[in-house]
Amino acid sequence: MTATTSLQIARAATLKPIEDVADMMGLGRHLLDPYGTGVAKIDLAAIDELADRPTAKYVVVSAVTPTPLGEGKTTTTIGLGQGLNRTGRRAVIAIRQPSLGPTLGIKGGGAGGGRSQVLPMERLNLHLTGDMHAVTAAHNQLAAMIDNAVFRATTSDLDLDPAAITWRRVLDVDDRSLRNIVLGLGGRGDGVPRQSGFDITAASEVMATLALSRSLRDLRDRLGRIVVGYTRGPRPRPVTAEDLHAAGTMTVLLRDALKPNLLQTHENTPALVHCGPFGNIATGNSSVVADLIGIHGGDFLVTEAGFGADMGAERFFNLKCRVSGLTPDAAVLVTTVRALKMHSGRHKVVAGRPLPAELLAENPDDVYAGADNLRKQIDNIELHGVTPVVAINAFGDDHASEHAAIRDIASRAGVRCAVSTHFTDGGAGAAELADAVAEAAAEPNDFGYLYSTEVDLWKKIETIATRVYGADGVDYSADATKSLQRYTRFGWGGLPICMAKTHLSLSSDPTLRGAPIGWRLPVREVRASVGAGFIYPICGQMQTMPGLGSDPAAAHIDIDEGGNTVGLF
Template structure:
């Protein structure tokens, strides 16, 4: 008997469901894994030997491929992960063999405001605590691999300074790299949101003087935004990962030439940290369907997609495989559409766009909710006008999905405060725009509440899609950026800083320019680069202030607005409510 989500917290529901969950061995058998292909981590979660599975099932036809995205997020949350899990449960109730692929939660939002993104209510994945706190160590492996590159860089800079005698360098068989300390491409990473580490000074002389490092400006980014995480998401196998790892640009020399992990002779050791992480993780929904967990979140500053390998596994092992893209269809789905599908060669059969009445009210002019403060009264009472005005945001996201040639399905993720008139207005506007619409109560009722959504998705998957990318990778980067800004964000154009112009010119001159994708870094809270502009802003231009290059992942990353690669922790973080029962060892408060 499931607990009532209206009366119990997510972690309480999860712990109750965990009492009767399937062992990972049973889950693997039902999924179709052979015993040797399952790599258990305890009794209830494990990893999958992807090479063995794809070798055995490589010729099997793929199942149907469904992506879950959303409208522009608000502080209220739209329930995208909850909908992903609910859809899998609903499809399971319809007798379909179904799996999901979601991203591993970062410690930053888990201990901050957002929570672990395990879903919620009666549509979440378990075991919740292990999934939310460290899991099988993938993010730790990413952080160690990334930081090892920085250890290699900073130690090399120190030794080149201290051992300037060419004979000493020759004896160590280390060519002098002449690294420019003012032109370092990478920083350090950690998996928490710590604004105090966004800008730091390292290598300050201590008791050992010049042996304490090379003093220079540096920074910390969040671990899941590391290029190593992006490489984990797009790699097709270990050989591909090893090749990509050696192409990471760590810094530039004094002549402006890139210094890579291969130059620092650290790429092999970095890959060694990642060997086990390349195998996707396996857990389950609280109704017992398989959930692959692989790669990380943050589509605003990173790729923000579950991995190519996890999706390939799901499509071979399931009739319907549901994957998830971070944030809205302007950034998360756009990267799925034009980056991930390019690398995987896979094409989606349908896309679900999640919306809530509450979020549409926010985009339609209702007072913006502030985390930690009481919800304004407008969100608990009927206001069809706010909903109708906010639907402009939803309709714009539907346009983006349709530009990719995929059939969109609108999921109205229902709350008890929603009224029939508000839902009817959303349905009217979306159906007029040519989209299927389903109301889903999966949070409250699990798979049973997602049957209308499941049926709409099955119907969409029966249609033939004409999937097509937005741009050709031979197009110059400035033109690509302008196209995304105009066609996806609705901008009037793009303004580039002098620094961004210079960097783009250098990147465009690379012989491999046509092999590099575009991974935009932009606020998730607006179509624009200003998070305060709700709905569908008009009369604005995208401001690109910087451009990063991820040579290993194969991305050019234009950075717009004031977006930061290290999020901050707010005044009322989730860690205040997390604790441990010292009698049982059970963790409470993780959500």
């Protein structure tokens, strides 16, 4: 029987021994810690061992502002890696690890799909090597030590204010009922009652910290700097994980999680899968250490940045590249016909529901009507001095005239464009895209950060808002202004910015399509992720704990008579 679903395609694939995949990257077997069949951890000693080898061309994959369904950045990243190998170039890919929340919720798996997926698919989507659980454990161990300090306030000299604790707990599920809770109910020995809540593990500062750490020592230092709350009194001071003597244990719990995971694609391209920070409130990129290894493992390193170029790519350039010191050579901007039609404002796409028939009908005029978003996201790549390549992620119900419209839009913007059918055809379907990316990466560029860390926090925020999002300016709430003043006083003004806003619009309003003009960015709150190393303003209403839909993916996953998983993705 012909394999039709992604799970069937994954099971029909022929995997190489993971040691052979490592050999393709020049990784000695002494650097591998096997985790069952087809998966291995890579020792961080690989960073130094590979450092003298040639540096690969560094390519980041981003996208237009997506529909709620996503536009296929992960499959494009995987397909491009396979396409580069198909065209005679050695490639390595790096992607984030899927979260169980979205996997068991409405999105499904995060391992790619069709003939452009990372394997073994079930392992990757369900636990993998336990990194997510290690982050959960480290985060919640800190939370337990915070509440223990509050409970034992009479014997502690921290004077931690229970009303000023900012550290919540995390869990790697979608569970809206845990967003806001009261802790410490019961008897006197059950703790001090206070209001708190849960976030999803991917939203944890520990996850962002893990992704941005360069070494075990760096991780230990960053964890110690995590701010969990403030002391009492008229001039409160920050209380850190180091103050609570929690950072050491957290580091031990994360020791193995800091090692990148090595897997392979459907066509045996090496795949580094590591870390999974949220894309709308955190960096939305895989780990620095994975890239420091992968950059010396082939001719190209292709990595993915979450959501649109205004989100993941902006953080990739201004946060991740600052830490890694790596310089991108090209960027891929994924678009789809359906995304540009949605940005015309004439169609509505709802996650979990079939696409409307009128959106699927041939209509290149709708593509042109939604082109402003594509043009602005091209500009957002070029703002950083990087050459973009537009990748049309083709679907079976697209029309040739609509692809021609996107090519025309890209041509008028002065950038390369390629149609890719990697989902159905694997690397062969991405050959045109691979050639276009190789040409772009061979050209000189003028990469630079959008802002200097020496300017104040207000200026950094306003630079991102006006130059990347297209806002006329920024409006700060009284609480946001107070926080920025406090963070500057604490000496955190030199940290870069990680803006938290909706991924469904260039603006802070998820209902605004295209490239909105005549609006101002409202910053209602500003938080500090001092351990991860950034300040994050919150624009609009952000959910850090998703909820399950009316028909979650988890309701369809089971095992068959042979003990095999069914219903996954």
